[in-house]
Amino acid sequence: MGAQMLAVLALLALCSQALASDPSPLQDFCVAIKDTDSRVFVNGKFCKNPYYTTADDFFFSGLDKPGNTSNSVGSKVTPVNVMQLPGLNTLGISMARIDYAPYGLNPLHMHPRATKVLVVLEGTLYVSFVTSNLDNRLFTKVLNKGDVFVFPKGLIHFQFNVGHTNAVAFAGLSSQNPGTITIANAVFEAKPPIKNDVLAKAFQVDKKVVDYLQAQFWMDNN
Numbered sequence: 001m002g003a004q005m006l007a008v009l010a011l012l013a014l015c016s017q018a019l020a021s022d023p024s025p026l027q028d029f030c031v032a033i034k035d036t037d038s039r040v041f042v043n044g045k046f047c048k049n050p051y052y053t054t055a056d057d058f059f060f061s062g063l064d065k066p067g068n069t070s071n072s073v074g075s076k077v078t079p080v081n082v083m084q085l086p087g088l089n090t091l092g093i094s095m096a097r098i099d100y101a102p103y104g105l106n107p108l109h110m111h112p113r114a115t116k117v118l119v120v121l122e123g124t125l126y127v128s129f130v131t132s133n134l135d136n137r138l139f140t141k142v143l144n145k146g147d148v149f150v151f152p153k154g155l156i157h158f159q160f161n162v163g164h165t166n167a168v169a170f171a172g173l174s175s176q177n178p179g180t181i182t183i184a185n186a187v188f189e190a191k192p193p194i195k196n197d198v199l200a201k202a203f204q205v206d207k208k209v210v211d212y213l214q215a216q217f218w219m220d221n222n
Ligand SMILES: *[C@@H]1O[C@H](CO)[C@@H](O)[C@H](O)[C@H]1NC(C)=O
Pocket: 068, 069, 070, 071
C-alpha cells in the first residue's frame, strides 16, 4: 500500500513537471540577490530584501547596441534574462536581442525551459523548427521586417540571415532562465568528449568523421 502510494505520488510529480513553466510568484517581486557563490536555489534565486529594492533592480540598458557578429557563425545573441536583470527573478519571462551578419546563422539550438517569440526589426531571416519524434516535421518561414514567428518550447530551431545586409531581431522567452542547448556544441564538444564509437553509431558515420567534428571549434554565440 505504502509503495503504491509512493508510485502514485511520483507519477503525479512527473505529470506536474511535464506541464510546468516557471512557477507563479507568491509575492509582487523577488529581485535576485547577486550571489555568484551560492549553489542553493529555491527554484530560482534568493530574494533581495524588498525594503532595499529600487527601480534600478528592474532596469537594463544597452539593447540598442548591436552584438559583435565577427565569429564563425556570424551571429550574436545578447540575452536579458535573470542573470543580467535581477528583477526578472520569479516572473517567468526574459528577452534577447539577436544580430546577424549577412548570411549569419543562429545555429541549431533549443531552449529547455522556454517558448520563444521572435520579431524581425531589420533584414530577412529564414527560420525553422523541427517537431519531436516520430514525425520530425520541419516548419520553415522567411521573415521580413515586422514579421513575428514562434518557436515552441524545447524544439530544435535556427535563424539564417538570407539577406545581403545585417539583420536584427528581438525575442521574448517564457522563462526567466530559458537555457540554451546548441546542438553541435552539446554533441561534439561535450566535456569530457562523448566516445567516438557512440557518435559514429548514433550518426551512422565513420569514426574519422566524428574525430574531425570533435576537433572543430564550436562557437557559442550567446
Ligand atoms: C568583434 O570581435 C572580433 C573577434 O573577437 C574582434 O576582433 C573585434 O575587435 C570585435 N569588434 C568590436 C567592435 O568589438
